[in-house]
Amino acid sequence: MIVPLLASLLLVAQTRAPLDSATVTRVLNQLRTTDSTACALAGEALTNYGGFGGWNHSDPGMPMPQPMPTPMPMPGGGIGDFHINMHEWGGRKMDPAVLRAFRAFIRDDNRCVRNIAARVIGNRGGRSESYELFLGMLVDARADFRETGALGLGEVEDSRAINPLANALSNDDSPAVRMTAAWALGEIEEKVAIDPLARALKDRAPEVRRTAAWALGEIEDARAVGPLSTALDDQSIEVRLTAVWALGEIENESAVQPLTTATRDRDPRVRQQAAWALGEIEKAAGIAPLEALLRDPVADVRRTAIWALGEIEDGGAVPALLVTLKDSDPEVRVLSAWALGEIENATAVEPLLDALRDSDEDVRATAAWALGEIESPRARDGLNAALRDEVGSVRRAATWALRQIEDDDDPDINVHVHPHVKVKP
Secondary structure (H helix, E strand, O other): OHHHHHHHHHHHHHHOOOOOHHHHHHHHHHHOOOOHHHHHHHHHHHHOOOOOEOOOOOOOOOOOOOOOOOOOOOOOOOOOOOOOEHHHOOOOOOOHHHHHHHHOOOOOOOHHHHHHHHHHHHHHOOHHHHHHHHHHHHOOOOHHHHHHHHHHHHHHOOHHHHHHHHHHHHHOOOHHHHHHHHHHHHHHOOHHHHHHHHHHOOOOOHHHHHHHHHHHHHHOOHHHHHHHHHHHHOOOHHHHHHHHHHHHHHOOHHHHHHHHHHOOOOOHHHHHHHHHHHHHHOOHHHHHHHHHHOOOOOHHHHHHHHHHHHHHOOHHHHHHHHHHOOOOOHHHHHHHHHHHHHHOOHHHHHHHHHHOOOOOHHHHHHHHHHHHHHOOHHHHHHHHHHOOOOOHHHHHHHHHHHHHHOOOOOOOOOOOOOOOOOOOO
16 A cells, blocks of 8 residues: 555655645555554655655765764654654745644654654644644653654744753653653754753663754754763763764864764774764864874774865874875775865875876876865976876866966866765764
């Protein structure tokens, strides 16, 4: 049954046909009897209607490899990290009858169905009315309804909900309610929530601690650095990963020292995440711990450390990058050349000229690009020789670099550096 159901939902979304109350009622009734995975897929198709989107946590616009931050902990009806970002809806008003159809399921016994309805109502149902609805659910005798109430309040994003959510985070008996309350506070993004979220980092449930760390990263206030630093010793790998991610999101130099400690974590995913966070903070104090990670036994950690050194853009990292530019792994050499181009320090010119003769074409092209970024006249001869390279991408990069040195930008020549490196935390 789920295949034709999904097909019909996708057809509605693609054709932009009116979403009527009868369709909503029929679909949600059918979802009551499906498994959680099928409900997640159908819910995505349904709520993505009209431009709802955004459940991919990656950043495809990044030209360089960047570790994926720990996925945002999204509470839902057994649907894992399924995220419906309905705030990007195209501005179309939803028919009141359609909203009433969703509201009819807000106390449904099926968690997935109920939470799909909550997301739609929270985003399109009118702030005051939705706020009162979910505030009432937050104090319901049933824990699963309280969870939906917290979810809805996070979707409404009304600052009046901070105190009720903070109370639920501190006092509710259900870990699911506490976790969802932490998530909602992260969605609201008010600094007044820092203290209750910091206390939640000591919650007995790891999913609550992890979500509290995520929420502090969303708020992006330096006052959270201290509490998040203590979470770096958490027994849960997911909590440590999220705390490191949050410190990178806050981007405050005071986080460099605790992140330095995290670069020595026993789990390579944490070490890689710490490298990413140091790159996000972009302070020279992060160079030393990143240089130490260049000797990490895990390749992904080393690559992320190189990426981070490029993000910091400080000449102090050049000596270490000149060593990795000669690494046996061509992907490491590509990243090293890219980082040297980002730093734009002239001491890298001769080593990059040597890299123009590398056996790997991506290394040669990236080295040419980097020389164009540095814009040193000393690179002319080597770049002119690269114009005869057998690979077109290298020749184009060399042409662009020579024009950069001559300060003669040609809009018809575009060079994009995309090292073939996959970074996974």
